[in-house]
Protein backbone atom coordinates (compact mmCIF):
# COMPACT_ATOMS: atom_id res chain seq x y z
CA UNK A 409 0.00 0.00 0.00
CA UNK A 410 1.17 3.51 -0.77
CA UNK A 411 2.20 5.36 2.38
CA UNK A 412 -0.24 8.13 3.20
CA UNK A 413 2.59 10.42 4.16
CA UNK A 414 5.40 11.14 1.75
CA UNK A 415 8.57 9.47 2.99
CA UNK A 416 10.88 11.82 4.88
CA UNK A 417 13.07 13.52 2.36
CA UNK A 418 16.67 14.50 2.86
CA UNK A 419 16.02 17.10 5.55
CA UNK A 420 15.38 17.19 9.27
CA UNK A 421 12.19 16.26 11.07
CA UNK A 422 10.95 19.28 13.03
CA UNK A 423 8.69 18.17 15.86
CA UNK A 424 6.42 20.69 17.57
CA UNK A 425 4.14 20.05 20.56
CA UNK A 426 1.30 22.54 20.38
CA UNK A 427 -1.45 22.83 22.96
CA UNK A 428 -4.66 24.74 22.33
CA UNK A 429 -5.48 26.69 25.49
CA UNK A 430 -8.14 29.10 26.68
CA UNK A 431 -6.60 32.27 28.13
CA UNK A 432 -7.66 35.68 29.37
CA UNK A 433 -6.13 38.27 27.09
CA UNK A 434 -5.76 41.97 27.85
CA UNK A 435 -5.35 44.14 24.74
CA UNK A 436 -4.08 47.08 26.82
CA UNK A 437 -2.18 45.70 29.81
CA UNK A 438 -0.61 49.09 30.59
CA UNK A 439 -4.01 50.79 30.94
CA UNK A 440 -2.87 53.78 28.92
CA UNK A 441 -2.25 54.75 25.33
CA UNK A 442 1.47 54.02 25.02
CA UNK A 443 1.82 56.09 21.83
CA UNK A 444 0.35 59.33 23.18
CA UNK A 445 1.24 58.41 26.78
CA UNK A 446 -2.30 59.39 27.84
CA UNK A 447 -4.37 57.55 30.42
CA UNK A 448 -7.30 55.75 28.79
CA UNK A 449 -9.87 58.01 30.50
CA UNK A 450 -8.64 61.06 28.63
CA UNK A 451 -8.45 59.23 25.29
CA UNK A 452 -11.98 58.90 23.95
CA UNK A 453 -11.04 56.86 20.89
CA UNK A 454 -8.99 54.31 22.81
CA UNK A 455 -11.44 54.09 25.69
CA UNK A 456 -14.31 53.18 23.33
CA UNK A 457 -12.42 49.93 22.69
CA UNK A 458 -10.76 49.44 26.04
CA UNK A 459 -13.04 50.53 28.90
CA UNK A 460 -15.50 48.03 30.28
CA UNK A 461 -18.93 49.29 31.25
CA UNK A 462 -22.56 48.22 31.69
CA UNK A 463 -22.69 47.03 28.12
CA UNK A 464 -19.04 47.19 27.05
CA UNK A 465 -16.54 44.33 27.40
CA UNK A 466 -13.46 46.53 27.68
CA UNK A 467 -9.86 45.49 27.03
CA UNK A 468 -9.88 41.90 28.38
CA UNK A 469 -11.35 39.00 26.47
CA UNK A 470 -11.28 35.28 26.85
CA UNK A 471 -9.39 33.92 23.84
CA UNK A 472 -8.12 30.54 22.66
CA UNK A 473 -4.54 30.35 21.42
CA UNK A 474 -1.78 27.96 20.36
CA UNK A 475 1.02 27.44 22.89
CA UNK A 476 4.22 25.47 22.41
CA UNK A 477 5.41 22.81 24.86
CA UNK A 478 8.79 21.12 25.21
CA UNK A 479 7.56 17.51 24.88
CA UNK A 480 4.61 15.15 24.81
CA UNK A 481 3.90 15.63 28.52
CA UNK A 482 2.65 19.16 27.72
CA UNK A 483 3.96 20.16 31.17
CA UNK A 484 6.57 22.72 30.16
CA UNK A 485 5.45 25.69 28.14
CA UNK A 486 8.14 27.17 25.89
CA UNK A 487 8.91 30.84 26.46
CA UNK A 488 7.73 33.18 23.73
CA UNK A 489 8.71 36.84 23.26
CA UNK A 490 5.96 39.10 24.64
CA UNK A 491 5.96 41.15 21.42
CA UNK A 492 4.33 38.22 19.65
CA UNK A 493 1.10 39.00 21.47
CA UNK A 494 -1.39 36.18 21.24
CA UNK A 495 0.09 34.73 18.04
CA UNK A 496 0.94 31.04 18.17
CA UNK A 497 4.60 29.96 18.18
CA UNK A 498 6.80 30.48 15.12
CA UNK A 499 6.99 27.18 13.22
CA UNK A 500 10.10 26.99 11.01
CA UNK A 501 11.49 24.44 8.58
CA UNK A 502 13.61 24.16 5.45
CA UNK A 503 13.02 22.66 2.05
CA UNK A 504 13.33 18.88 2.37
CA UNK A 505 12.20 18.88 6.01
CA UNK A 506 9.23 17.16 7.60
CA UNK A 507 7.17 19.12 10.14
CA UNK A 508 5.35 16.99 12.70
CA UNK A 509 2.77 18.90 14.72
CA UNK A 510 1.53 17.08 17.81
CA UNK A 511 -1.63 19.05 18.45
CA UNK A 512 -3.49 18.62 21.73
CA UNK A 513 -6.73 20.41 22.45
CA UNK A 514 -6.99 21.63 26.07
CA UNK A 515 -9.87 23.96 25.25
CA UNK A 516 -13.63 23.48 25.31
CA UNK A 517 -14.52 23.36 21.61
CA UNK A 518 -13.20 21.37 18.66
CA UNK A 519 -10.34 23.07 16.79
CA UNK A 520 -7.61 22.16 14.28
CA UNK A 521 -4.39 23.45 12.76
CA UNK A 522 -4.33 24.19 9.02
CA UNK A 523 -1.16 25.45 7.29
CA UNK A 524 -0.45 27.60 4.25
CA UNK A 525 2.73 27.20 2.18
CA UNK A 526 3.54 23.55 2.87
CA UNK A 527 2.53 20.18 1.39
CA UNK A 528 0.16 17.83 3.19
CA UNK A 529 -1.97 14.79 2.50
CA UNK A 530 -5.65 14.59 3.31
CA UNK A 531 -5.03 13.40 6.89
CA UNK A 532 -3.00 16.51 7.73
CA UNK A 533 -5.04 19.29 6.13
CA UNK A 534 -6.83 20.40 9.29
CA UNK A 535 -9.86 21.90 7.48
CA UNK A 536 -13.43 20.87 8.08
CA UNK A 537 -15.59 20.90 4.95
CA UNK A 538 -17.79 18.40 3.10
CA UNK A 539 -14.91 16.68 1.26
CA UNK A 540 -16.38 13.17 1.27
CA UNK A 541 -13.54 11.86 3.43
CA UNK A 542 -14.03 9.60 6.45
CA UNK A 543 -12.16 7.72 9.17
CA UNK A 544 -8.47 8.57 9.42
CA UNK A 545 -8.79 11.15 6.66
CA UNK A 546 -11.44 12.97 8.73
CA UNK A 547 -9.67 12.90 12.13
CA UNK A 548 -7.64 16.02 11.29
CA UNK A 549 -10.81 18.00 10.46
CA UNK A 550 -11.87 18.56 14.05
CA UNK A 551 -9.87 17.73 17.18
CA UNK A 552 -12.33 17.52 20.09
CA UNK A 553 -11.67 18.90 23.59
CA UNK A 554 -9.17 16.57 25.25
CA UNK A 555 -8.27 15.04 21.88
CA UNK A 556 -5.05 15.14 19.91
CA UNK A 557 -3.83 14.64 16.35
CA UNK A 558 -0.46 14.48 14.60
CA UNK A 559 -0.22 16.61 11.46
CA UNK A 560 2.51 15.79 8.93
CA UNK A 561 3.60 18.61 6.63
CA UNK A 562 6.52 18.65 4.21
CA UNK A 563 8.31 21.24 2.11
CA UNK A 564 9.02 19.65 -1.27
CA UNK A 565 10.79 21.54 -4.06
CA UNK A 566 7.39 22.51 -5.45
CA UNK A 567 6.78 24.57 -2.30
CA UNK A 568 10.31 25.98 -1.96
CA UNK A 569 11.13 29.69 -2.03
CA UNK A 570 12.27 30.51 -5.59
CA UNK A 571 15.69 31.96 -6.45
CA UNK A 572 14.13 35.42 -6.53
CA UNK A 573 12.58 34.99 -3.07
CA UNK A 574 14.26 35.85 0.20
CA UNK A 575 15.77 32.94 2.16
CA UNK A 576 12.52 32.39 4.05
CA UNK A 577 8.86 32.88 3.21
CA UNK A 578 6.32 33.85 5.84
CA UNK A 579 3.01 31.99 5.90
CA UNK A 580 0.35 31.44 8.49
CA UNK A 581 -1.33 28.52 10.15
CA UNK A 582 -4.72 28.69 11.79
CA UNK A 583 -7.59 26.61 13.09
CA UNK A 584 -10.10 25.71 10.39
CA UNK A 585 -13.20 24.10 11.90
CA UNK A 586 -14.88 27.44 11.17
CA UNK A 587 -11.93 29.50 9.99
CA UNK A 588 -13.23 33.10 10.47
CA UNK A 589 -14.55 32.35 13.96
CA UNK A 590 -11.57 30.20 15.01
CA UNK A 591 -9.14 32.93 13.89
CA UNK A 592 -11.13 35.71 15.60
CA UNK A 593 -11.01 33.59 18.75
CA UNK A 594 -7.18 33.70 18.57
CA UNK A 595 -5.98 30.55 16.80
CA UNK A 596 -3.42 31.84 14.30
CA UNK A 597 0.37 31.91 14.11
CA UNK A 598 3.37 32.28 11.75
CA UNK A 599 4.84 29.48 9.64
CA UNK A 600 8.24 30.04 8.02
CA UNK A 601 9.58 27.98 5.11
CA UNK A 602 13.26 28.49 4.28
CA UNK A 603 15.77 27.57 1.62
CA UNK A 604 18.15 24.79 2.57
CA UNK A 605 20.95 25.80 4.94
CA UNK A 606 19.19 28.91 6.31
CA UNK A 607 18.39 27.64 9.81
CA UNK A 608 21.03 26.81 12.37
CA UNK A 609 20.94 23.75 14.62
CA UNK A 610 20.03 25.63 17.81
CA UNK A 611 16.88 25.36 19.83
CA UNK A 612 14.94 27.50 19.25
CA UNK A 613 15.96 27.50 15.61
CA UNK A 614 17.54 30.69 14.34
CA UNK A 615 17.89 32.05 10.85
CA UNK A 616 21.51 32.60 9.90
CA UNK A 617 20.79 35.21 7.21
CA UNK A 618 19.32 37.89 9.51
CA UNK A 619 20.14 39.29 12.97
CA UNK A 620 16.57 39.40 14.22
CA UNK A 621 13.16 38.51 12.97
CA UNK A 622 9.82 39.90 14.14
CA UNK A 623 6.39 38.60 13.22
CA UNK A 624 3.60 41.16 13.17
CA UNK A 625 -0.04 40.48 12.35
CA UNK A 626 -1.74 43.58 10.97
CA UNK A 627 -5.38 42.86 11.45
CA UNK A 628 -8.49 44.11 13.18
CA UNK A 629 -9.51 41.31 15.52
CA UNK A 630 -13.28 41.07 15.43
CA UNK A 631 -14.17 39.80 18.89
CA UNK A 632 -17.85 39.75 17.84
CA UNK A 633 -16.99 36.61 15.84
CA UNK A 634 -15.21 34.92 18.75
CA UNK A 635 -16.66 31.69 20.07
CA UNK A 636 -16.40 33.34 23.50
CA UNK A 637 -18.46 36.48 22.77
CA UNK A 638 -21.36 35.47 25.05
CA UNK A 639 -19.03 34.48 27.86
CA UNK A 640 -17.07 37.71 27.47
CA UNK A 641 -20.28 39.72 27.74
CA UNK A 642 -21.28 37.77 30.85
CA UNK A 643 -17.83 38.13 32.45
CA UNK A 644 -16.84 41.68 31.63
CA UNK A 645 -19.98 43.78 31.13
CA UNK A 646 -21.33 45.00 34.45
CA UNK A 647 -24.93 44.72 33.19
CA UNK A 648 -24.82 41.87 30.66
CA UNK A 649 -28.58 41.80 30.02
CA UNK A 650 -28.43 45.38 28.73
CA UNK A 651 -26.16 44.28 25.86
CA UNK A 652 -27.61 44.31 22.36
CA UNK A 653 -25.23 42.21 20.24
CA UNK A 654 -26.70 43.69 17.05
CA UNK A 655 -25.97 47.25 18.16
CA UNK A 656 -23.39 48.79 15.82
CA UNK A 657 -21.62 50.75 18.59
CA UNK A 658 -21.31 47.61 20.73
CA UNK A 659 -19.93 45.66 17.77
CA UNK A 660 -17.44 48.42 16.94
CA UNK A 661 -16.22 48.40 20.56
CA UNK A 662 -15.21 44.74 20.04
CA UNK A 663 -13.19 45.27 16.85
CA UNK A 664 -9.76 45.32 18.38
CA UNK A 665 -7.25 47.23 16.32
CA UNK A 666 -4.17 45.53 17.66
CA UNK A 667 -3.38 42.19 19.16
CA UNK A 668 0.24 42.91 19.95
CA UNK A 669 1.73 43.91 23.25
CA UNK A 670 4.65 45.98 22.11
CA UNK A 671 5.36 49.35 20.61
CA UNK A 672 7.56 49.12 17.53
CA UNK A 673 9.72 52.03 16.57
CA UNK A 674 10.60 51.35 12.94
CA UNK A 675 13.61 53.27 11.67
CA UNK A 676 14.41 53.22 8.00
CA UNK A 677 17.73 51.64 7.11
CA UNK A 678 18.69 53.87 4.22
CA UNK A 679 17.43 56.96 2.42
CA UNK A 680 19.02 55.87 -0.87
CA UNK A 681 16.51 55.33 -3.68
CA UNK A 682 15.72 51.72 -4.58
CA UNK A 683 18.17 50.35 -7.15
CA UNK A 684 15.69 49.18 -9.74
CA UNK A 685 13.62 52.28 -10.41
CA UNK A 686 10.40 51.47 -12.22
CA UNK A 687 10.32 52.98 -15.69
CA UNK A 688 6.91 51.92 -16.97
CA UNK A 689 3.58 53.77 -16.96
CA UNK A 690 1.44 54.46 -13.95
CA UNK A 691 -1.87 52.73 -14.65
CA UNK A 692 -4.78 54.14 -12.73
CA UNK A 693 -8.02 52.30 -12.15
CA UNK A 694 -11.14 53.76 -10.56
CA UNK A 695 -12.92 50.90 -8.91
CA UNK A 696 -16.15 51.15 -6.99
CA UNK A 697 -17.57 48.45 -4.72
CA UNK A 698 -21.20 48.39 -5.79
CA UNK A 699 -24.11 46.59 -4.16
CA UNK A 700 -26.30 44.72 -6.62
CA UNK A 701 -29.08 42.17 -6.59
CA UNK A 702 -27.53 39.22 -8.37
CA UNK A 703 -29.66 36.55 -10.02
CA UNK A 704 -27.76 33.25 -10.37
CA UNK A 705 -30.29 32.02 -12.94
CA UNK A 706 -31.36 35.04 -14.97
CA UNK A 707 -33.04 33.10 -17.78
CA UNK A 708 -34.94 30.90 -15.32
CA UNK A 709 -33.91 27.85 -17.34
CA UNK A 710 -31.11 25.29 -17.09
CA UNK A 711 -29.11 25.88 -20.26
CA UNK A 712 -28.11 22.23 -20.66
CA UNK A 713 -31.44 20.49 -19.99
CA UNK A 714 -33.84 23.27 -20.95
CA UNK A 715 -35.75 22.65 -17.73
CA UNK A 716 -37.20 25.35 -15.54
CA UNK A 717 -34.75 25.94 -12.67
CA UNK A 718 -37.61 25.95 -10.17
CA UNK A 719 -39.27 22.75 -11.43
CA UNK A 720 -39.85 20.42 -8.48
CA UNK A 721 -37.45 17.45 -8.59
CA UNK A 722 -35.20 19.06 -11.21
CA UNK A 723 -32.28 19.11 -8.75
CA UNK A 724 -31.85 22.82 -9.31
CA UNK A 725 -35.09 23.62 -7.51
CA UNK A 726 -33.44 23.54 -4.07
CA UNK A 727 -31.18 26.41 -5.17
CA UNK A 728 -33.74 28.48 -7.06
CA UNK A 729 -37.14 27.84 -5.49
CA UNK A 730 -37.97 30.67 -3.12
CA UNK A 731 -39.90 29.74 0.01
CA UNK A 732 -40.61 30.72 3.59
CA UNK A 733 -37.22 29.34 4.62
CA UNK A 734 -35.29 29.52 1.29
CA UNK A 735 -33.64 32.55 -0.27
CA UNK A 736 -34.02 31.34 -3.86
CA UNK A 737 -31.65 32.30 -6.69
CA UNK A 738 -31.28 36.05 -6.12
CA UNK A 739 -28.88 37.49 -3.55
CA UNK A 740 -27.53 40.91 -2.62
CA UNK A 741 -23.86 40.93 -3.53
CA UNK A 742 -21.09 43.48 -3.76
CA UNK A 743 -19.33 43.77 -7.10
CA UNK A 744 -16.30 45.75 -8.26
CA UNK A 745 -17.12 48.12 -11.09
CA UNK A 746 -14.66 50.18 -13.11
CA UNK A 747 -15.19 53.89 -13.85
CA UNK A 748 -13.41 56.16 -16.30
CA UNK A 749 -12.14 58.73 -13.79
CA UNK A 750 -12.21 59.91 -10.20
CA UNK A 751 -15.70 61.38 -10.57
CA UNK A 752 -17.07 57.81 -10.72
CA UNK A 753 -19.77 58.96 -13.17
CA UNK A 754 -19.05 57.04 -16.39
CA UNK A 755 -18.57 53.32 -16.27
CA UNK A 756 -15.94 51.53 -18.32
CA UNK A 757 -17.80 49.17 -20.65
CA UNK A 758 -16.01 46.08 -21.80
CA UNK A 759 -17.17 43.12 -23.83
CA UNK A 760 -15.88 40.75 -21.13
CA UNK A 761 -18.70 42.08 -18.90
CA UNK A 762 -20.95 39.49 -20.45
CA UNK A 763 -19.10 36.44 -19.18
CA UNK A 764 -17.35 37.76 -16.09
CA UNK A 765 -20.51 37.48 -13.98
CA UNK A 766 -19.92 38.82 -10.51
CA UNK A 767 -16.16 38.98 -11.03
CA UNK A 768 -14.80 42.49 -11.21
CA UNK A 769 -15.66 44.07 -14.53
CA UNK A 770 -12.26 44.89 -15.75
CA UNK A 771 -9.24 42.69 -15.65
CA UNK A 772 -6.31 44.65 -14.33
CA UNK A 773 -3.48 44.32 -16.82
CA UNK A 774 0.11 45.31 -16.29
CA UNK A 775 3.38 45.19 -18.09
CA UNK A 776 6.67 44.56 -16.35
CA UNK A 777 8.00 47.84 -15.02
CA UNK A 778 4.61 49.39 -14.19
Ligand SMILES: [Cu+2]
Pocket residue numbers: 522524582587
Ligand atom coordinates in the same frame (compact mmCIF):
# COMPACT_ATOMS: atom_id res chain seq x y z
CU1 LIG B 1 -6.18 29.89 5.73
